[in-house]
Amino acid sequence: MAGIWxxxxxxxxxxxxxxxxxxxxxxxGVSLSVMIGDTPEGAKVFIAHGADxxxxxxxxxxxxxxxxxxxxxxxEAGRTEPDLILIPATYxxxxxxxxxxxxxxxxxxxxxxxxxxDEESKSVLMDRLAYGGAALQRVSCSxxxxxxxxxxxxxxxxxxxxxxxGKVRELAAPAHSAVKILEKRxxxxxxxDITESPVVVCAGRGVEKKEDLSLVRELAEVLGGEVAGTxxxxxxxxxxxxxxxxxxxxxxxxxDLYIGLGVSGQIQHVTGISRSKVIAAVNKDEHAPIFGAADxxxxxxxxxxxxxxxxxxxxxx
Amino acid sequence: MPTLIACFKWVIDEAYIRRGSDGKLDxxxxxxxxxxxxxxxxxxxxxxxxxxxxxxxxxxxxxTTEAAKGVKDGLxxxxxxAFFIADPDFRDLEPARTxxxxxxxxxxxxPQYDLITxxxxxxxxxxxxVGPRLAELLGIPCVAFVQKITLxxxxxxxxxxxxxxxxxxxxPTPALVTVLPDINTPRIPGVKDTLMAGKKPVTTITKRDxxxxxxxxxxxxxxxAARMERSCEKFGTDPGEIKKFIDALVRKGVIR
Numbered sequence: 001m002a003g004i005w006x007x008x009x010x011x012x013x014x015x016x017x018x019x020x021x022x023x024x025x026x027x028x029g030v031s032l033s034v035m036i037g038d039t040p041e042g043a044k045v046f047i048a049h050g051a052d053x054x055x056x057x058x059x060x061x062x063x064x065x066x067x068x069x070x071x072x073x074x075x076e077a078g079r080t081e082p083d084l085i086l087i088p089a090t091y092x093x094x095x096x097x098x099x100x101x102x103x104x105x106x107x108x109x110x111x112x113x114x115x116x117x118d119e120e121s122k123s124v125l126m127d128r129l130a131y132g133g134a135a136l137q138r139v140s141c142s143x144x145x146x147x148x149x150x151x152x153x154x155x156x157x158x159x160x161x162x163x164x165x166g167k168v169r170e171l172a173a174p175a176h177s178a179v180k181i182l183e184k185r186x187x188x189x190x191x192x193d194i195t196e197s198p199v200v201v202c203a204g205r206g207v208e209k210k211e212d213l214s215l216v217r218e219l220a221e222v223l224g225g226e227v228a229g230t231x232x233x234x235x236x237x238x239x240x241x242x243x244x245x246x247x248x249x250x251x252x253x254x255x256d257l258y259i260g261l262g263v264s265g266q267i268q269h270v271t272g273i274s275r276s277k278v279i280a281a282v283n284k285d286e287h288a289p290i291f292g293a294a295d296x297x298x299x300x301x302x303x304x305x306x307x308x309x310x311x312x313x314x315x316x317x
Numbered sequence: 318m319p320t321l322i323a324c325f326k327w328v329i330d331e332a333y334i335r336r337g338s339d340g341k342l343d344x345x346x347x348x349x350x351x352x353x354x355x356x357x358x359x360x361x362x363x364x365x366x367x368x369x370x371x372x373x374x375x376x377x378x379x380x381t382t383e384a385a386k387g388v389k390d391g392l393x394x395x396x397x398x399a400f401f402i403a404d405p406d407f408r409d410l411e412p413a414r415t416x417x418x419x420x421x422x423x424x425x426x427x428p429q430y431d432l433i434t435x436x437x438x439x440x441x442x443x444x445x446x447v448g449p450r451l452a453e454l455l456g457i458p459c460v461a462f463v464q465k466i467t468l469x470x471x472x473x474x475x476x477x478x479x480x481x482x483x484x485x486x487x488x489p490t491p492a493l494v495t496v497l498p499d500i501n502t503p504r505i506p507g508v509k510d511t512l513m514a515g516k517k518p519v520t521t522i523t524k525r526d527x528x529x530x531x532x533x534x535x536x537x538x539x540x541x542a543a544r545m546e547r548s549c550e551k552f553g554t555d556p557g558e559i560k561k562f563i564d565a566l567v568r569k570g571v572i573r
Contacts, residue, residue, distance in 0.1 A: 009480075065486060067459070070453075090479075090480050091461065091462045091477070091478055091479050091480060092479060092480070094445050094446075094449075094461070095449045095459065095461040095462075095495075097446075098412070098445070098446040098448075098449035098450045098453070099449045099450065099452070099453040099459065101413065101446070101450065102413075102416075102450050102453035102454055103453065106534060107411065107413055107534030107535040108412070108413070108444075108446060108535075109535065110412075110443070110444040110445055110446060111443070111444075111445075125538065129443075129543065130441065130442050130443070130540070131329065131331040131334050131342075131441055132331040132440065132443070133543055134331050134334040134336075134342070134542065134543055135334070135342050135540055135541065135542055135543055136539075136540070136541055136542075136543045137442075137537055137539070137540050138537070138538045138539040138540070139535045139536060139537050139538060140535070140536050140538055141534055141535055141536070142533070142534055142535075142536060143534045177458075178458040178488055178489055179458050179459075179460060179486050179487070179488045180486060180487050180488070181484050181485070181486050182474070182485045182486060182487055183484070183485040184481070184482065184483075184484050184485075185482045185483045185484070185485070186481055186482040187481070187482040198571075199571075199572070223572060231498075235498055235499050236498075236499070242499070248443065249437070249438075249498075256570075256571040257566065257571035257572060266332070267331050267332065267334075268331075271543075274543075277569075277571060278566070278569050278571045279547060280562075280566070281549075286551075291549045291551065292547075292549065293547060293549075294547060294549045295547045295548070295549065295550065295569075296549065296550050296552070296562060296565055296566070297549045297550070297551045297552065298551070298552045298553070298554060298558070298559075298562055299551055299552075299553065299554075300553065300554035301554075304554055305554055305559070308554070308556065308559045309559060309562075309563070312556070312559050312560060312563055313563060313572075316563055316567070316572075
């Protein structure tokens with residue numbers, strides 16, 4: 001039975017892909033299956049949210065790496081010949097998708113931001129960013145299945161439908177992977193999810209010392225927002241946790257207001273803020289690329305400007 | 318003593334890409350570079366070689382003939398020798414084809430190796446596929462998004478990033494890792510490194526030397542400049558200007 005497959009690790013990812021998956025399945029006139037490690041109760045949730053079938057992956061023994069599933073999934077895909085496979089663009093999802101594409105001898109579109117079915121050409125069209133976000137690339141795939149990874153939060157989760165029914169089946173346990181998990185380390189502290197924050201104040205390399213982040217925090221506080229950082233400030237200098245790194249390789253934000261303080265505006269960073277309603281920037285270099293991406297800008301030293309902004313904002317009723 | 322293979326790509330420096338008036342990409346003034354993440358892959362291979370008390374780092378790249386500059390650049394960044402798979406047709410290859418060409422050359426010309434290092438993605442297409450695809454084609458273990466790695470006793474122990482945090486994993490060698498930027502700080506080549514690079518051996522392989530070319534699967538239907546220019550209204554720093562800036566924010570309804 002040909003159709004669309006969603007291959008996910010967690011329930012919320014599966015629900016997001018079920019939203020777009022259901023739309024595409026209806027247009028293409030095919031069935032929608034979700035393949036995931038979950039319980040029979042979980043399977044009912046997916047069916048209620050638009051899946052025609054739930055294929056459950058068995059729990060792996062302690063220490064087994066999830067890439068053990070690759071041969072099993074490839075075998076199943078070889079048997080049922082899906083037209084399209086959607087996978088979340090998470091760390092594990094991206095690796096699994098690329099390796100599965102080799103086994104299925106097909107192309108893979110990475111980190112799709114939009115996916116449509118063109119009825120005239122009967123082909124799936126996938127959009128993605130290239131050159132650090134400077135370009136929008138649209139691709140199609142000449143082999144089957146068409147495969148795409150989709151970043152979390154790209155699509156709205158599927159709504160629940162009343163009275164839906166579907167099939168549930170379970171796959172057998174896979175052979176062991178050569179990769180063994182010796183230890184799992186959860187993140188030491190819970191990092192606040194800033195992707196839904198209405199205001200984001202971002203520290204760039206124009207902030208000279210780690211202690212000076214207090215200035216950034218103070219402005220964020222006055223505005224009722226959250227603090228984030230560019231790649232140098234997070235991943236290179238580690239002044240802020242990596243989870244607060246805005247950019248192509250980090251998180252994307254879409255607040256009402258983004259303010260970059262001493263942010264130069266490299267294309268990869270701008271890509272991560274481009275969905276903001278209003279982009280504002282403070283930078284002493286009037287030629288900084290950030291001003292090309294901003295709605296409002298103050299050309300000045302952030303150490304002079306930010307205290308003035310804080311003071312003025314406190315006076316604003 | 319370990320033999321390491323570092324994969325890298327000579328890419329357009331995206332900082333020079335402009336948006337043409339027709340909405341197309343303007344590549345007329347671009348410069349090229351070794352992809353940012355690939356510099357970490359080369360550096361990590363060099364670090365593991367030195368930690369293993371010798372051995373060698375073999376760099377390998379697929380590209381157009383102009384990428385010769387990139388090969389020399391890579392040799393100045395810690396590689397000992399290089400395989401340069403070059404052809405005018407190797408421009409904008411999709412990840413599946415790049416991985417297939419790399420796999421063919423590694424299988425036929427590098428009989429023994431311990432570890433392949435790749436960047437987490439290329440700086441241009443950033444599809445993040447070539448590393449995992451290459452491992453799968455070679456039939457060796459793959460550990461992706463690695464932040465720390467040790468090599469010895471016929472295995473690697475690596476810390477990889479996952480959504481929930483990190484995992485420490487082991488895998489038998491030969492294996493392949495893709496590395497994240499925080500794994501190391503790539504060296505900046507000095508004059509001596511650049512001079513030495515010119516003396517290191519490079520094996521050039523052309524399309525004719527390959528048994529076949531992998532077929533294209535993905536087709537780029539359209540490539541246009543992303544629309545992200547906004548009309549920036551600029552303000553000064555005196556109190557009157559600061560007030561105008563805040564008034565503008567209020568008018569746009571983004572602060573209350």
